Amino acid sequence: MLIAKVIVELSLDKKFDYLVPPELASAVRPGVRVEVPFGKSSRTGCVLSVSEVENFQSKFALKAITAIKSNSPQLPAKLLELGSWMADYYCCSYEQTIKALLPGAVRRGTANRGKRRFVLGEQSKVDEYFHTHGNRKSAAKRLSVLQLLSREENLTAEEITQSCGAGASVIKALLDEELIAVGSVDPTATRRERFQTQVAPDQPRTPTGEQAKALEGIYYLLDHEEEKVRTGLLFGVTGSGKTEVYLQSIAHALKLGKSAIVLVPEISLTPQTVRRFRARFGNALAVLHSRLSDAERREEWQKIYKQEAKIAIGARSALFAPLANLGLIVVDEEHENSYKQSEAPRYSARDVAVMRGKLENAAVILGSATPSLESYYNALNGKYKLWTLQHRAEDSPLPEVKVVDLALAQARARENHEKNSSLFTPELVTAIHDRLRLKEQVILFLNRRGFARELACPEDICTWVAECPDCSKAYIYHKSRQMLTCGLCGRIAPAPVHCPQCNSEVLKFHGVGTERIEEAARRIFPYARIERMDSDTMRSADSHEITLEKFRRGELDILIGTQMIAKGLDFPNVTLVGVINADSGLNIPDVRASERTFQLLTQVAGRAGRGDKHGEVIIQTFSPYNDVIRYAVAQDFPAFYEYDSAVRQILQYPPFGHLIALYARGENENDVVEVINAVFNKVKPYCTEEVVAVEPAPAPLARIKGKYRYIATFRGEKISQIRRMLRHLVLHEVWKKSVDLYLDMDAQTLT
Ligand code: ADP
Ligand code: ZN
Ligand code: ZN
Numbered sequence: 001m002l003i004a005k006v007i008v009e010l011s012l013d014k015k016f017d018y019l020v021p022p023e024l025a026s027a028v029r030p031g032v033r034v035e036v037p038f039g040k041s042s043r044t045g046c047v048l049s050v051s052e053v054e055n056f057q058s059k060f061a062l063k064a065i066t067a068i069k070s071n072s073p074q075l076p077a078k079l080l081e082l083g084s085w086m087a088d089y090y091c092c093s094y095e096q097t098i099k100a101l102l103p104g105a106v107r108r109g110t111a112n113r114g115k116r117r118f119v120l121g122e123q124s125k126v127d128e129y130f131h132t133h134g135n136r137k138s139a140a141k142r143l144s145v146l147q148l149l150s151r152e153e154n155l156t157a158e159e160i161t162q163s164c165g166a167g168a169s170v171i172k173a174l175l176d177e178e179l180i181a182v183g184s185v186d187p188t189a190t191r192r193e194r195f196q197t198q199v200a201p202d203q204p205r206t207p208t209g210e211q212a213k214a215l216e217g218i219y220y221l222l223d224h225e226e227e228k229v230r231t232g233l234l235f236g237v238t239g240s241g242k243t244e245v246y247l248q249s250i251a252h253a254l255k256l257g258k259s260a261i262v263l264v265p266e267i268s269l270t271p272q273t274v275r276r277f278r279a280r281f282g283n284a285l286a287v288l289h290s291r292l293s294d295a296e297r298r299e300e301w302q303k304i305y306k307q308e309a310k311i312a313i314g315a316r317s318a319l320f321a322p323l324a325n326l327g328l329i330v331v332d333e334e335h336e337n338s339y340k341q342s343e344a345p346r347y348s349a350r351d352v353a354v355m356r357g358k359l360e361n362a363a364v365i366l367g368s369a370t371p372s373l374e375s376y377y378n379a380l381n382g383k384y385k386l387w388t389l390q391h392r393a394e395d396s397p398l399p400e401v402k403v404v405d406l407a408l409a410q411a412r413a414r415e416n417h418e419k420n421s422s423l424f425t426p427e428l429v430t431a432i433h434d435r436l437r438l439k440e441q442v443i444l445f446l447n448r449r450g451f452a453r454e455l456a457c458p459e460d461i462c463t464w465v466a467e468c469p470d471c472s473k474a475y476i477y478h479k480s481r482q483m484l485t486c487g488l489c490g491r492i493a494p495a496p497v498h499c500p501q502c503n504s505e506v507l508k509f510h511g512v513g514t515e516r517i518e519e520a521a522r523r524i525f526p527y528a529r530i531e532r533m534d535s536d537t538m539r540s541a542d543s544h545e546i547t548l549e550k551f552r553r554g555e556l557d558i559l560i561g562t563q564m565i566a567k568g569l570d571f572p573n574v575t576l577v578g579v580i581n582a583d584s585g586l587n588i589p590d591v592r593a594s595e596r597t598f599q600l601l602t603q604v605a606g607r608a609g610r611g612d613k614h615g616e617v618i619i620q621t622f623s624p625y626n627d628v629i630r631y632a633v634a635q636d637f638p639a640f641y642e643y644d645s646a647v648r649q650i651l652q653y654p655p656f657g658h659l660i661a662l663y664a665r666g667e668n669e670n671d672v673v674e675v676i677n678a679v680f681n682k683v684k685p686y687c688t689e690e691v692v693a694v695e696p697a698p699a700p701l702a703r704i705k706g707k708y709r710y711i712a713t714f715r716g717e718k719i720s721q722i723r724r725m726l727r728h729l730v731l732h733e734v735w736k737k738s739v740d741l742y743l744d745m746d747a748q749t750l751t
Contacts (some may be wrong), residue, residue: 258327572611
């Protein structure tokens with residue numbers, strides 16, 4: 001008889017056996033989605049494998065598959081294999097990875113089309129409401145809807161109810177008070193049009209010598225499927241023409257009848273990026289980005305599934321595009337954090353790309369100006385090929401980088417009784433004035449949003465700090481709106497005027513944020529056109545694009561922002577980049593703090609002088625002699641690699657070992673501690689000398705949304721046995737219901 005192993009869409013991490021009835025025998029294959037009886041009801045599942053079994057023995061009578069979900073696509077067998085590998089390696093259930101392989105919209109197969117979607121009402125009205133009702137319990141439901149919509153626009157009533165529990169009556173009340181509104185146009189549609197606008201076709205450039213060498217290596221991989229090492233690191237400085245290399249490599253793959261996937265970080269998936277690919281490949285391109293509506297996502301996915309599109313470009317999840325005869329996967333900005341998914345399955349799209357390449361015998365290009373230590377390590381050890389682009393393609397020189405000592409500037413300012421020069425040193429002010437005079441553009445970068453990091457009481461005796469009641473973190477203070485926001489859970493509250501604890505008349509704030517930079521810049525350069533871009537001002541992807549478009553057209557002189565502006569933007573008229581404080585990311589207790597700071601500074605600096613004008617970068621710092629900052633200033637990645645990897649090798653941190661984080665969270669702290677200790681103690685005896693096990697302790701973010709969080713870590717080169725044990729303990733053993741346990745394999749940050 002024929003028996004199928006089926007993954008049922010429930011979080012059980014189990015494969016179940018089902019009989020294949022004769023009339024379905026020809027249709028049931030791996031990857032096909034089926035209806036199966038489960039308990040007293042019926043469920044959807046995915047067939048993993050089918051086998052012929054004689055004399056099947058079982059305690060239970062086998063149930064039979066009831067039907068094939070006929071209008072549902074099937075997963076290619078190789079993708080299913082990739083999914084199984086991910087479930088094992090990233091320690092999550094099989095159902096979770098299958099979900100990741102198929103976009104929800106495709107899985108559900110029905111559209112939310114035609115439903116009303118809601119957006120926030122006028123900002124001033126909403127702010128006003130927060131001020132008058134922010135602390136009232138009775139308004140809690142309404143406030144939570146407003147918070148939700150300020151993070152995510154255009155939600156349907158169902159989505160709102162699902163996310164925060166507020167029902168139709170609450171939505172109606174908010175509509176009546178004009179605190180929310182019905183989205184007037186479907187913004188996803190206009191956005192899509194912008195992504196799809198007709199683009200003038202463009203021709204390949206004649207490669208530079210360095211590009212030609214890289215291309216030769218990549219063509220060789222595409223032409224010779226028997227070549228063993230199929231992954232290469234394309235290490236090229238900003239503006240060296242990596243994208244041109246991707247474009248020509250993809251063209252070569254297409255010529256061979258193969259298909260290709262391009263992964264970019266969501267943040268750089270702008271119409272500008274898509275335009276470059278569209279100009280070369282026209283409609284052979286399918287674009288998958290997070291702002292598509294369900295119907296659009298299904299449509300793009302179907303284009304790929306039916307092989308009408310041969311190239312899929314998108315963020316993380318585009319890696320699972322069901323392309324046949326895959327020849328090439330490109331991972332641009334491979335060092336980017338955002339390739340690691342922060343919820344289950346907690347996979348790294350870069351590493352899974354290498355795995356998919358292996359399974360489908362495709363070539364994989366990892367591109368970056370600041371490679372991850374892992375990839376560079378692999379390239380040095382011959383596990384990956386290495387192609388280097390050291391010069392900018394258009395021969396514009398790399399920008400000149402200057403360091404300004406903030407401590408010195410502060411001392412000088414104190415002597416002269418000046419204000420604000422700790423934000424803008426005289427060097428930076430002069431440089432900005434020069435650019436404004438020449439009608440050139442300036443980017444100012446600070447890695448912190450808000451006006452200040454903290455609002456606190458100045459009285460010595462009082463300890464009051466504005467903190468989120470649900471999280472172990474101080475609120476971020478936004479001056480112009482007189483608001484406090486929590487960076488962890490998104491809670492919004494009105495900023496108090498007096499100290500709620502001792503009634504002190506004044507409150508002070510610490511720590512500079514982008515909003516304060518903006519305020520200072522407007523004061524120092526009153527005639528300049530200035531805009532700020534961070535997650536507070538850019539509530540939708542639209543405002544993001546609008547601001548960038550204005551900047552591109554020269555309607556702005558100074559753009560101030562966070563990470564958002566550090567990545568992949570190419571503005572020929574930007575000749576000055578100022579980093580307000582380079583130290584802000586440096587003193588965090590995280591092994592990757594140095595790496596991130598180095599990457600960020602190099603990427604930000606790369607925004608200057610992309611055109612034919614000479615670029616300049618000014619980095620303000622309190623630690624001009626810090627090694628990381630020195631290497632970033634010298635733009636010397638290999639030296640930074642030597643420096644940082646020496647430390648990591650001693651500690652067996654990645655790339656010299658794997659890092660597994662075990663998290664437990666729950667509302668009852670004692671339960672959380674009890675469970676994580678129990679799991680840890682079961683594993684501890686099996687940790688050989690080669691494995692470093694770090695005892696459970698409160699996690700760096702010790703409380704989020706009212707839940708306590710604890711962490712234990714394991715690291716070492718040979719850790720797969722420990723990983724398997726942990727996976728079993730977390731997914732299959734029963735602990736306390738009130739405690740969530742999960743594992744983060746190859747954790748990027750410990751949170
Ligand atoms: P990267 O992706 O490495 O940052 P890009 O591919 O964006 O670099 O290239 C930077 C600029 O150089 C772009 O304007 C691009 O059109 C141009 N460019 C790239 N390769 C060449 C080439 N071979 N000849 C002339 N211009 C090139
Ligand atoms: Zn919070
Ligand atoms: Zn006080």
